[in-house]
Amino acid sequence: xxxxxxxxxxxxxxxxxxxxxxxxxxxxxxxxxxxxxxxxxxxxxxxxxxxxxxxxxxxxxxxxxxxxxxxxxxxxxxxxxxxxxxxxxxxxxxxxxxxxxxxxxxxxxxxxxxxxxxxxxxxxxxxxxxxxxxxxxxxxxxxxxxxxxxxxxxxxxxxxxxxxxxxxxxxxxxxxxxxxxxxxxxxxxxxxxxxxxxxxxxxxxxxxxxxxxxxxxxxxxxxxxxxxxxxxxxxxxxxxxxxxxxxxxxxxxxxxxxxxxxxxxxxxxxxxxxxxxxxxxxxxxxxxxxxxxxxxxxxxxxxxxxxxxxxxxxxxxxxxxxxxxxxxxxxxxxxxxxxxxxxxxxxxxxxxxxxxxxxxxxxxxxxxxxxxxxxxxxxxxxxxxxxxxxxxxxxxxxxxxxxxxxxxxxxxxxxxxxxxxxxxxxxxxxxxxxxxxxxxxxxxxxxxxxxxxxxxxxxxxxxxxx
Numbered sequence: 522x523x524x525x526x527x528x529x530x531x532x533x534x535x536x537x538x539x540x541x542x543x544x545x546x547x548x549x550x551x552x553x554x555x556x557x558x559x560x561x562x563x564x565x566x567x568x569x570x571x572x573x574x575x576x577x578x579x580x581x582x583x584x585x586x587x588x589x590x591x592x593x594x595x596x597x598x599x600x601x602x603x604x605x606x607x608x609x610x611x612x613x614x615x616x617x618x619x620x621x622x623x624x625x626x627x628x629x630x631x632x633x634x635x636x637x638x639x640x641x642x643x644x645x646x647x648x649x650x651x652x653x654x655x656x657x658x659x660x661x662x663x664x665x666x667x668x669x670x671x672x673x674x675x676x677x678x679x680x681x682x683x684x685x686x687x688x689x690x691x692x693x694x695x696x697x698x699x700x701x702x703x704x705x706x707x708x709x710x711x712x713x714x715x716x717x718x719x720x721x722x723x724x725x726x727x728x729x730x731x732x733x734x735x736x737x738x739x740x741x742x743x744x745x746x747x748x749x750x751x752x753x754x755x756x757x758x759x760x761x762x763x764x765x766x767x768x769x770x771x772x773x774x775x776x777x778x779x780x781x782x783x784x785x786x787x788x789x790x791x792x793x794x795x796x797x798x799x800x801x802x803x804x805x806x807x808x809x810x811x812x813x814x815x816x817x818x819x820x821x822x823x824x825x826x827x828x829x830x831x832x833x834x835x836x837x838x839x840x841x842x843x844x845x846x847x848x849x850x851x852x853x854x855x856x857x858x859x860x861x862x863x864x865x866x867x868x869x870x871x872x873x874x875x876x877x878x879x880x881x882x883x884x885x886x887x888x889x890x891x892x893x894x895x896x897x898x899x900x901x902x903x904x905x906x907x908x909x910x911x912x913x914x915x916x917x918x919x920x921x922x923x924x925x926x927x928x929x930x931x932x933x934x935x936x937x938x939x940x941x942x943x944x945x946x947x948x949x950x951x952x953x954x955x956x957x958x959x960x961x962x963x964x965x966x967x968x969x970x971x972x973x974x975x976x977x978x979x980x981x982x983x984x985x986x987x
Contacts, residue, residue, distance in 0.1 A: 531555060531859065534650045534662050536642040536803075537670035539566025540844040541834030543626050545668050545851030546635045552859045556635040557662060559642035559652050563620075564627040567672050568844045570619050571692040578615035579695075580715060580876045582606065583722035587878055590722075594915045606723045609698040616695060644804040647828040666830040666858050669810070669818060670851060671803065673796035673836040681707065681768035681792050687775050688768055688790045691716070701725045701789040705777050707765040708793035709736045711875050714748065716791055718877040721757050728758045728785055730765050730777065737875065741888060741936045743902065744881045747918050748938075751879065760785075768792065798837040815839060822865030824854035832858065840866070843873055869933075872950040874943035879919050882946035885934030885953040886924050897927040898934070901982045903975050905939055910970035916940060921975040923949060925959045925983045932957050932980075939972055948976055959983040 531554040535542045538560030549556045563570055589604045627637055640654040642662075650662040675690035677683065685693040691712055702725070706717045709731030721727045729736065729752070736752065736759060737745040752759060764780040768790050777785040798816045806812060809828035811819045817839030824832045832854035835847030849866060856863040872884035891898045905911040905919040916939065924934035932952030937945045952962055963980035967973045 532663065532665045533557070533668065533855075533858070534559065534642070534664040534666075535668040535670060536650065537566060537668075537672055537835065537837075538564040538626070538637070539568050539670055539672050539835055539847060541670035541847035541851040542566065542668065543630060543851075544848040545670065545834060545855045546630055547633055548852050548855040548861075549859060550630070550633040550635045552855065552861060554855075554859060556630075557638060557664075558630060558635055559638045559640060559650070559662075561639070561641050563623040563639075564630065564637065565619070565623040566670075567674075567692070568847070569622050569626065571695075573844050574619045574622055575615040575695055576691070576712075576715060576719075577876055578618055579611065580719045582611050582615075583719040584878065586722050586724070591915060606700060608700050608723070611723075612695045612697060643802065644808040644810070644831075647808045647810075647831050666832065668824075668851065668854055669803075669805070669826070669831065669833040669837060670835045670847065671799040671837045673798045673842070675792075676795045676797050678707075678765070678768070678792060678794065680766060681790075683792060684770060687770050687773070687788070688792065691791070691793055694791055697789070701787075703728070703787040703789070705730065705768075705775065705785050705787040705790045706793060707768065707777065707790065708795070709733060709738065709759070710793065710795070711737070713791070713793040715876050716793065717752070717757055718748075721752075721755050722878060726756070728760060728787065730760045730763065730779065730785075732762070732764045734761060737881070740875065740881060741883060741922070743888075743920065743922065744883070744936055744938045747879065747920070748877055748881065751877075751918060765792075796836060796842065798839065800837055813839060820850070822853075823857040823863060824850045824866070825857070830858070841868065841871055841873070843871065845873075846871055870950070870954050872946050874946065876943070879916075879938050879940055880942035882937045882942035883935070884946055884950045885932075887934060888922070888924065888936075891924065896924075896933065898924045899927055899930075899983055900924050901979045903979045903982070905972065905975060908970070908972060908975050910972050910974070911939075913970065914940065914972075916972075921945075921979050923959065923962075923976070923979045923983060930958045930960065930983065930985055932959060932962065935976075937976075941972075945972055945976065948973065 533554045533556050535558045640652040642652045652660045683690045704725050705728045706713045707730045717727045717729045767778040775790045811827040818833040820838045834850035875881040902922040919939040922936040935949035959980040967977045
């Protein structure tokens, strides 16, 4: 990183305290800017308060249930009674953890010299922000630059309105105090799949409604097939190629009407059908900030919008709905604004993880893109069934897949389906980012036995004899 510092007179206003906002604030404060962060609810935004942190904490609890439930396979006798989860305690723990994380971020920003305002901000013009507090009082902030990191909120269906008691969106599901008897999940994307997996492990009967041919329609097909197999073995019912036309409460039950005419009966329903950017009534278009037809903010590779000195980061840009991408967009924006070394966002280097059981991690070029002719690549897929550490861990499903550019052997993509795939994808991500040759990975020592050993083995299989 360059040691260039911004002049102390550079006034930056950031709307939104999620990963895109608070990461940018830290960078800008370190580079000497005068930073004010405006946030409606609490630092960390939805990622910390209602989305990533609480959902992954719930999933960690579900994984603990999985390990207890399979302990007998290791010769461990846990007890005569079946393990159960106290959902009231589970949800209180995850909400407390989210609150503590939010407070830590707030304190960290103030230590770095940033100012935090709780309220709703909107643009008056590209250099003026109006902030309305909870008491209705307004404050006007003059800025040399603005970063929009306003996030998104759950998409709701007109015929499936959440009530926070029996019908939920993904911000309300933590209201539950008891394990649902039968949870119907509408939506088979990442959010739907993760909650279906978690609640299944916690002991809930789960039905997943998918409008597509399979679960996770936008992900690696091999990975989706492994997950569907795991769902089937664990008793999750998947209703494919049908849409939920209506979700209605019927006393202490819910009825989900499908496009096939079938009506599903359950105790609770989670509607997970995507998000909508929080860009309405923000004064964006009047300030010269162009939006897409879906309401997302148009940005370039260094997070600039169409208005001078106005940047945007995170879910409101529609790039990738990932906290890591939002944070990177925010950091890139500040580096560009304040004259630090900057490297534009490269979407083909983004790594992502789906926290189902097993986890699914991906990075770079996909096998589908190779099949479509967009890239020329050699592909190796190694099942974990033969991996010694996997056998010790009682892991019977999952694989490692590496994609190398045909001819050069450069690592351009990968998939890992395994426990803690989110950790295992890192060496492949590093290979993609640094354009390493498969031999660079193959010749790097791994611990024996380890799941990472299969990554090295896959790379060896891609070696081209000269």
